[in-house]
Amino acid sequence: MADAPVLDPAPAYALWAASYPAHAHNPLMHAEERAMLALMPSRLDGQRVVDAGCGSGRYLRHALARGATALVGVDLSAPMLSRAAASLGDAPAAASIALTEGDLAALPLPDASADVLLCGLAVGHVADLDGVLGEFARVARKGAVLLVSDFHPVGSALGWQRDFRADGQRYAVRHTTHYYSHWHAACVRAGLAIDAVAEPMLDPADIPAGARFDPVALNVPVALVMRLRRFAS
Template structure:
């Protein structure tokens, strides 16, 4: 099943603005993934579902030698281009993430980042296989997604439901869809793709989120919102 979940038009504009300093993207997910990344100096990085370029900009600031961003939304790519500016070390591609990354060669990246994107996709296993393929031996995948417990709290039903759900997108008035999954499914698919688990975190908002939205800051300290992992491709 192919579902278009790219954030286009006003929703893409809202996301780009919100992700800049919002409590969830800027102060929960991004700090967690960069803590998992460690030193990225000199690395060649693929950002899958690069959105408005926030991770790309920070990767370059932290010393990544080259970053390739892939995104399905023309709106978000426009924001990403504006954010990274004239940087010859950054390449951006518009590409449907339900399709293979066949324009990228095997064994060419030190690090792949997939921030809060793969739960939107029906072809999760394909995306993980492609991440594994394009990584150099010993390379790492950083991946974050909605926490299965949060889905259970928000949407009810059985924890083991893996249906596609619609949820309100912040204060935008719009909704977006994604497929919820159990922790067993989440980790199992990563292991089946050939990755080994190095680190697993359930991030909470940093103190900086208090000045943005204290109520949402507190929510992340009561209910797990996201889960993030660092996975390793074998040598």
């Protein structure tokens, strides 16, 4: 299959937003989500939760399900934020949810404003890993938990693209590969500690019958998932 035209994230998600669900909708996302939820605190009552790169609100919904009532979602795409607003329309009345447009490397949030920071499959949209993790550290309070995931570097090595279809056309979203060594060094510079790492693999049960996919994907990790902590001092 020929490579799809590669778009920068903003125009890509402007096209993709209309059909983008607020839940894991492919085998890779199911694998990534299981790993993220396993590392997420089981209860988030009383915690200020920030979802950086919130997209259609997938992890905001999981945070609500775990008791969070003070939540902020940030995304660079206004159409995706509209999808998030629609998906969160059934949130409990007691929940305070703010959705705001912004870049991962320039979050429009105050210092030390997050007890828990989530970022699912979005960091690869930004080339400057130091800039992103510096912002995450700035926004996280000391001792905060940060849960981040991205597509595993092995996927890039195998030529996989972050692709989607819109109006009958296949497109790919521009992606920067950040290796674990890059994460480790950038975390040290940002004052973040890597507390746990998961490299989930696909579950064959998530693959629809007759689906076309690279069979190698069953034998390699498909996501890099990390729990980080903001240094207490």
